[in-house]
Amino acid sequence: MTTPGEDSSAAAIPTLADVARRANVSTATVSRCLNTPELVGAETRDRVMQAVRDLGYAPNFNARALAAKRTNTMGVVIPTMDNAIFARGIQAFQEELGRHGITLLIASSAYQEELEEEQIRTLVARGADGLLLIGYHRRPEIYGFLRRRAVPALVAWSFDMDEPHAAIGFDNVRAMADLARRVLALGHDRIGMISAPIAANDRARGRVDGLRLAMAEAGLPESRLTLVETQYGIDTGAAAFRGIMTDVPETTVVLCGNDVLAIGALRAAKGMGLRVPADVSITGFDDIELAMLAEPELTTVHVPHREMGRRAAQLLMRMVEDGGAAVERIELPTDIRLRQSFGPAPDRA
Amino acid sequence: MTTPGEDSSAAAIPTLADVARRANVSTATVSRCLNTPELVGAETRDRVMQAVRDLGYAPNFNARALAAKRTNTMGVVIPTMDNAIFARGIQAFQEELGRHGITLLIASSAYQEELEEEQIRTLVARGADGLLLIGYHRRPEIYGFLRRRAVPALVAWSFDMDEPHAAIGFDNVRAMADLARRVLALGHDRIGMISAPIAANDRARGRVDGLRLAMAEAGLPESRLTLVETQYGIDTGAAAFRGIMTDVPETTVVLCGNDVLAIGALRAAKGMGLRVPADVSITGFDDIELAMLAEPELTTVHVPHREMGRRAAQLLMRMVEDGGAAVERIELPTDIRLRQSFGPAPDRA
DNA sequence: GTCTCGAATGTAAGCGCTTACATTTTGTCT
DNA sequence: AGACAAAATGTAAGCGCTTACATTCGAGAC
Numbered sequence: 001m002t003t004p005g006e007d008s009s010a011a012a013i014p015t016l017a018d019v020a021r022r023a024n025v026s027t028a029t030v031s032r033c034l035n036t037p038e039l040v041g042a043e044t045r046d047r048v049m050q051a052v053r054d055l056g057y058a059p060n061f062n063a064r065a066l067a068a069k070r071t072n073t074m075g076v077v078i079p080t081m082d083n084a085i086f087a088r089g090i091q092a093f094q095e096e097l098g099r100h101g102i103t104l105l106i107a108s109s110a111y112q113e114e115l116e117e118e119q120i121r122t123l124v125a126r127g128a129d130g131l132l133l134i135g136y137h138r139r140p141e142i143y144g145f146l147r148r149r150a151v152p153a154l155v156a157w158s159f160d161m162d163e164p165h166a167a168i169g170f171d172n173v174r175a176m177a178d179l180a181r182r183v184l185a186l187g188h189d190r191i192g193m194i195s196a197p198i199a200a201n202d203r204a205r206g207r208v209d210g211l212r213l214a215m216a217e218a219g220l221p222e223s224r225l226t227l228v229e230t231q232y233g234i235d236t237g238a239a240a241f242r243g244i245m246t247d248v249p250e251t252t253v254v255l256c257g258n259d260v261l262a263i264g265a266l267r268a269a270k271g272m273g274l275r276v277p278a279d280v281s282i283t284g285f286d287d288i289e290l291a292m293l294a295e296p297e298l299t300t301v302h303v304p305h306r307e308m309g310r311r312a313a314q315l316l317m318r319m320v321e322d323g324g325a326a327v328e329r330i331e332l333p334t335d336i337r338l339r340q341s342f343g344p345a346p347d348r349a
Numbered sequence: 350m351t352t353p354g355e356d357s358s359a360a361a362i363p364t365l366a367d368v369a370r371r372a373n374v375s376t377a378t379v380s381r382c383l384n385t386p387e388l389v390g391a392e393t394r395d396r397v398m399q400a401v402r403d404l405g406y407a408p409n410f411n412a413r414a415l416a417a418k419r420t421n422t423m424g425v426v427i428p429t430m431d432n433a434i435f436a437r438g439i440q441a442f443q444e445e446l447g448r449h450g451i452t453l454l455i456a457s458s459a460y461q462e463e464l465e466e467e468q469i470r471t472l473v474a475r476g477a478d479g480l481l482l483i484g485y486h487r488r489p490e491i492y493g494f495l496r497r498r499a500v501p502a503l504v505a506w507s508f509d510m511d512e513p514h515a516a517i518g519f520d521n522v523r524a525m526a527d528l529a530r531r532v533l534a535l536g537h538d539r540i541g542m543i544s545a546p547i548a549a550n551d552r553a554r555g556r557v558d559g560l561r562l563a564m565a566e567a568g569l570p571e572s573r574l575t576l577v578e579t580q581y582g583i584d585t586g587a588a589a590f591r592g593i594m595t596d597v598p599e600t601t602v603v604l605c606g607n608d609v610l611a612i613g614a615l616r617a618a619k620g621m622g623l624r625v626p627a628d629v630s631i632t633g634f635d636d637i638e639l640a641m642l643a644e645p646e647l648t649t650v651h652v653p654h655r656e657m658g659r660r661a662a663q664l665l666m667r668m669v670e671d672g673g674a675a676v677e678r679i680e681l682p683t684d685i686r687l688r689q690s691f692g693p694a695p696d697r698a
Numbered sequence: 699g700t701c702t703c704g705a706a707t708g709t710a711a712g713c714g715c716t717t718a719c720a721t722t723t724t725g726t727c728t
Numbered sequence: 729a730g731a732c733a734a735a736a737t738g739t740a741a742g743c744g745c746t747t748a749c750a751t752t753c754g755a756g757a758c
Contacts, residue, residue, distance in 0.1 A: 013498060015744055026708045031746060041706055056494075061474040062414040063744035066713045071411075081443070081455075082436045091430045094457060103471055106430075106455045108443065122452060125410040145405070149362060234638060267642060289583060293616060295644045364714055375738045380716060390736055412714035415743045 014055040023051040034059065065127045074316060075105040075123030076132040077116050083232070084288040085258065085305075086134070089156070092309030093132065100317060102129075111232065113200045117142055124151050130320045132156055132312055136163050137202045152319035156312050158203055159331045166319060168312045168330040172203050175301050175334040176210025176255070179283060182336060183253055184218045187345040188281065191215065192226045192244040192254035194237055194261045207257050207285060226251060230261070237264020238271070245272060245280070252280060252345040259284035259291050259300055266294055266341065277343035287337055296340030303334050363404040372400040383408065414476045423665060424454040424472030425481040426465050432581070433637045434607060434654075435483070438505070441658030442481065449666060451478075460581070462549045466491055473500050479669045481505055481661055485512050486551045501668035505661050507552055508680045515668060517661050517679040521552050524650050524683040525559025525604070528632060531685060532602055533567045536694035537630065540564065541575045541593040541603035543586055543610045556606050556634060575600060579610070586613025587620070594621060594629070601629060601694040608633035608640050608649055615643055615690065626692035636686055645689030652683050 020027045025044060032039050033048040040048070051057075065071045074097055078086045094104045105123055109116035120142060123131060131146065131153040143165070146153050155167040183191070193211055196204040208227065215225060226248050228240040237260060244251055245268075256262035262284030269276050276282055276296055284291055284300035291298040315328060369376045374393060381388050382397040389397070400406075414420045423446055427435045443453045454472055458465035469491060472480060480495065480502040492514070495502045504516040532540070542560055545553040557576065564574060575597045579585040586609060593600055594617075605611035611633030618625050625631055625645055633640055633649035640647040664677060 016746095017744080027745080028709080028747075029707060032707090035746080039706080044706080056497075058470060058474050060415070060476075060744050061471075062411040062420075062476050063713090064746075065411040066409070066415055066715085067744075067746040069713075069746090081430075081440045082433075084431075084433065087431045087436070091457070094430070095459070103456070103475075107452070108440070110444075121407060122410075125407050126452075127409075127411050148405075234642065263642060290639065290642075293583065293612060293639075293643075365716095366714080376715080377717075377739080378737060381737090384716080388736075393736080409714050412743090413716075415745085416714075416716040418716090418743075 014057045015060070016057075018055055019048065019051045019057050022055065023048040071127040071129055072102050073105055073126070073128050074102055074130050074132065074313075074320075075107065075120075075126070075128035076134075077107045077109050077119045077123065078134055079109055079111045079116075080232070081106075081108050083260075084290065085260075085286050086157075088288075089305040089309035089312075092306040093313045094309075096310045096313035097317070100313075102317070111197075111200075113138070121145070124149055130154070130316045132316060134158075135202045136160065136165060136167070137200050150323065152316065152323070154312060154316045154319060156308060158206070159329065160202075160206075161329065164327065166315070166327045166329065168308060168315055168328075168332065170303060170308075170332045170334045172206030173210040173213065175303075176207040176285065177214045178210075178334075179285075179301055179336050180211045180214030180255065181217070182338075183255065183281070183283070183342070184214055184220065186281075186343070188253040189220060189224055189345065190226075190248065190250045190252050191220075191224055192241075192248065192251045193228070193257070194240040194244070194254060194265060195227065195229050195257040196232055196261070197229050204257050211255060232258070232260060234260055234264040234267065237261030238268035239264075241265035241268040241282075242272065245269075245274070253282070253342075254280065255283045257285055259286045259288045259298060262298055262300065262341075263290055263294055266296075266298065276341050279346060281342045281345075283342055291337070292339070294341070299339045299342035300337055301334050302337045304332050308332055363406045364409070365406075367404055368397065368400045368406050371404065372397040420476040420478055421451050422454055422475070422477050423451055423479050423481065423662075423669075424456065424469075424475070424477035425483075426456045426458050426468045426472065427483055428458055428460045428465075429581070430455075430457050432609075433639065434609070434635050435506075437637075438654040438658035438661075441655040442662045443658075445659045445662035446666070449662075451666070460546075460549075462487070470494070473498055479503070479665045481665060483507075484551050485509065485514060485516070486549050499672065501665065501672070503661060503665045503668060505657060507555070508678065509551075509555075510678065513676065515664070515676045515678065517657060517664055517677075517681065519652060519657075519681045519683045521555030522559040522562065524652075525556040525634065526563045527559075527683075528634075528650055528685050529560045529563030529604065530566070531687075532604065532630070532632070532691070533563055533569065535630075535692070537602040538569060538573055538694065539575075539597065539599045539601050540569075540573055541577070541590075541597065541600045542606070543577050543579060543589040543593070543603060543614060544606040545581050545610070546578050553606050560604060581607070581609060583609055583613040583616065586610030587617035588613075590614035590617040590631075591621065594618075594623070602631070602691075603629060604632045606634055608635045608637045608647060611647055611649065611690075612639055612643055615645075615647065625690050628695060630691040630694075632691055640686070641688070643690070648688045648691035649686050650683050651686045653681050657681055 016027050016030050020030045030048055033045050097104050107119035133153055133155050135158045136155050155165050157169045159167055159169040159171050195208050198205045226244050230236040230240045265282050274280050284298045287300045287302040291300045365376050365379050369379045379397055382394050446453050456468035482502055482504050484507045485504050504514050506518045508518040508520050544557050547554045575593050577589040579589045614631050623629050633647045636649045636651040640649045
């Protein structure tokens with residue numbers, strides 16, 4: 001029957017020691033079989049692996065992490081889950097990590113700065129080997145904390161040569177400036193912009209700056225710009241658009257800080273009986289799947305999300321490898337997708 | 350300029366013992382301050398907390414988990430991140446957990462069965478106190494494994510009284526049958542259906558079954574149904590729609606297994622010059638944000654995602670509390686949102 | 699044969715924390 | 729003033745794993 005102390009009903013979770021006992025080796029050998037099999041004799045190895053199978057043994061991750069100081073885990077804190085923008089990039093990031101046997105811990109900050117800090121600390125406490133962070137903006141203390149803990153962090157979705165951190169992303173200022181130049185070239189001179197809240201979001205800020213830059217180049221005074229900041233969302237985008245067109249009916253184009261806001265604007269325009277782009281042009285940013293489905297199709301800035309995710313994974317793994325010694329910065333190109341929602345400025349009678 | 354002893358290169362990560370030393374107490378007391386402060390004298394507590402702050406101490410999660418056998422962590426495996434359908438529910442799930450100081454580990458299976466198994470095992474190895482699983486379908490071994498490990502698991506997004514597992518969700522069969530009855534009542538008798546792959550997906554299967562059920566009730570033979578299975582995606586939905594309308598041009602309505610496929614179908618219809626719903630009706634399932642933005646607005650089955658997420662969290666926490674003794678099943682109501690994409694069957698000349 | 703060396707395995711010391719149990723301190727009641 | 733319970737704190741044994749170091753063994757090299 002059952003060996004005494006091996007009461008099946010109490011079937012405890014098998015441990016390394018159980019495997020060792022069954023295979024008649026020391027725990028060290030079992031551990032080696034699992035981690036560095038080449039150091040173990042073939043015969044022994046087979047015996048051990050058989051025992052592993054028999055017992056249905058699975059290593060306890062926490063114990064392993066504790067003993068080995070390495071977790072094969074990366075962490076990421078995204079502003080929100082509920083957002084097609086990050087979904088694609090993160091998915092690619094995860095896939096690439098998965099290919100290398102690394103698990104991804106995902107946390108979301110709900111666009112709240114303090115929550116992001118907390119999540120970062122949690123991730124570090126959980127032993128993440130490296131962290132992917134969205135955008136540069138966060139208190140210096142956090143970066144200090146990360147450095148002290150020797151946890152390599154990679155900033156994504158942004159790129160700025162003036163920032164000292166490792167990053168992979170694109171230059172939000174330049175990307176938006178490029179788009180804005182096209183806009184201005186078509187005679188638009190009463191500009192609206194709907195932006196996500198700028199305070200804690202360098203990407204949003206950069207996009208606004210890009211527009212301002214292009215306007216300055218074109219000699220358009222600041223007064224020609226109507227800027228509205230609003231939370232991320234289709235509804236809020238729609239409301240912001242209505243606000244702009246009510247306050248400044250002469251507006252000929254509304255640039256949006258992201259596609260979701262733009263979709264909202266598009267919808268609001270339709271609701272107000274405005275034709276797009278005959279009466280007013282609308283543009284987005286990100287080129288999410290929806291952009292091409294909108295009616296009319298949305299002109300927007302295309303961002304290589306999947307490539308960014310994939311390469312972010314590779315880069316971060318490398319950083320973990322060599323202790324984050326070198327600070328690499330990778331700038332990814334964006335390009336403008338001109339679609340139906342954008343046309344020349346209307347002739348105002 | 351650095352404070353002596355704060356040599357950034359050597360600054361080791363502070364441990365419980367460091368805090369204890371600095372506060373002049375035993376490690377046990379520090380631990381109690383952190384976990385059960387009411388057991389510690391006020392004065393001592395202050396001293397310890399001060400030391401914690403001074404040192405910037407943060408508990409090592411893995412060590413804690415190892416010693417305490419409790420991680421305050423839940424896990425979830427979702428088919429894909431890149432999917433508005435789960436995003437909302439999971440976000441609510443996470444928020445509710447967060448309110449109770451529990452972290453969520455998210456893994457994605459890319460709709461692959463084996464990958465899901467692997468992720469479940471990983472999550473368990475990482476010490477998740479409980480698991481949220483999408484749908485019932487998975488090998489019995491997995492459920493056995495979970496039981497042996499005493500990790501409570503809650504199935505979501507599905508509900509079936511015949512299944513023995515704890516669950517919170519809705520009856521996919523009934524929900525789709527309800528919608529289908531409405532469809533049939535309006536004279537449609539050449540039915541197309543675009544479904545996600547059914548093999549490993551009880552939700553998708555249930556929805557198809559629901560349609561079949563309604564057809565049977567209405568006395569419509571199986572031959573009146575054109576069923577296409579295809580991967581999740583707008584493009585694939587569009588392709589499937591084209592396929593159906595090409596093969597069986599008399600089709601008067603196409604029901605889709607989810608909104609994303611339906612959006613694709615809508616788009617394809619437009620591309621083919623078909624008017625919706627004058628020439629053909631189209632319906633979706635899930636009522637994601639896009640449904641109302643589609644052109645025409647999409648008729649669909651509304652699912653209370655956020656409520657499901659929130660209550661799933663509560664239920665799962667309770668299950669962890671009492672060791673998953675009682676098997677609770679919660680059925681959530683769905684309802685039909687009739688919108689523009691759906692109308693009476695056209696008179697075929 | 700003896701010596702050396704490398705391969706295979708074992709021994710045991712932690713990793714940073716929790717917690718049962720033991721001990722000391724304090725306050726209360728007679 | 730003494731006895732005793734309750735409150736506060738300490739002691740120390742692990743949790744399950746990795747890994748530096750020690751040991752054993754057999755195969756050449758001489």
